[in-house]
Amino acid sequence: MAAGRSAAWACRGDSPRRTISQKIRRNFMPALLKMVAKGLLHMTRGAAECVAPWDRLWDRLSLRESAGPGEEAFAVDALRLSTLRWTSQLFGFLVGRGGGCAALIHPTLPQTPGRRVDKRSASTVSDLPLAELQPLTPSVRGGRSVPTPPLSLRWRRVGVILPLLMLVLTSAPCSAATLPQTSAVPGGIALIPLGATPPGTVRFEGGPVMVLPDAGQYWAVVGIPLTQAPGEATLTLPGGATLPFAVATKDYPTQSLTVPNSHHVNPTAEELVRIRNEASALRRGLDLFSADHPAFPLAMPVQGVVSSPFGLRRIFNGEPRKPHSGLDLAADEGSEIRAPAAGVVVLTGNQFFNGNTVLLDHGQGLVTFYGHMSRIDVKVGQAVVRGQVLGRVGHTGRATGPHLHWGVSLNGVMVDPRLVTGEWR
Ligand SMILES: [Zn+2]
Known part of the structure; x- marks a missing residue:
């Protein structure tokens, strides 16, 4: 059977499209199968991460790796591409991105059925509407008959499509490389x-x-x-x-904490004045909207253990307080805190609840927050690069032990930091 398939592919070797199809088969299929295997692995874990495989898939489809100069849109097996478009649209629908992943597959052009591809003007798939790619099923293109793929090929396609569908139906929120991950819930x-x-x-x-x-x-x-x-x-x-x-709805769990300094639970009138002033300063920083373009994904600012996730409904010394608006990363006192992306320092200071605090503005309403630091190593107005040390981990302010409270604000509201780091689980 294998020999028969080889012969079938070999006898088409005189067609440029077949040569390219062979290249795709050689380069694209292993990547796709690897992706499917990864998807199945994720399914067994009850989680999936679609970002990297879909990006790799796009790399393959856009022929950045599999085609040389002059090897153009027809190089892509249109049936596979249509299938991927369909699954991606379903995917987009299921995750509420309104066909977002579909855009990942065919990013630019509207569908205009009936038009033919002009191979001379199309340089990559991204230059062409999907509907303009003709399927490989029996058809006549340019006066030449295109043969029906062999049955074994059809079955191989089914073998690819079914696992892909399973991956689609079980995947976590999808994201492209330059965007954060999406989770349209409170705090998302x-x-x-x-x-x-x-x-x-x-x-x-x-x-x-x-x-x-x-x-x-x-x-x-x-x-x-x-x-x-x-x-x-x-x-x-x-x-x-x-x-x-x-x-959508999201239920965050509840956490009870005991804090030794009861003032951090029930501040005095004097402390309340300080708290309000600090909150106003924080609000001004978090509401900034500068023109810079942030670069996703952000890095983790500390190599630590998540000791308290975002969104926990918190009870301090038996009394309910505001939900946890950041991610607590426990690390040794004095551990370095590094900028997760380039930005400008817009606030530093010692605050009643947050202890030593830094705010970094990354642009377009993305501001990150660092609390409970033992030491601050940057100044207001300073531009920092990704990875630059901002200060050290501590337990100043309302903290039960050394950790970084890392907050991520988008259009003035605190969101789950894991959505911007690509570490969604
Ligand atoms: Zn915290």
């Missing part, structure tokens, strides 16, 4: 497609939201407050048009 991030033209300033709850280009279109990257009621939320576009999006 919604990625909302805005089309291929620059949309201008998009607002959520009156404030501007991050807009980033990715995969041929623009995306609103919206931080959803922990206090947001599940249901429909609305973006406002320039000109006043609105764009609704869905916010």
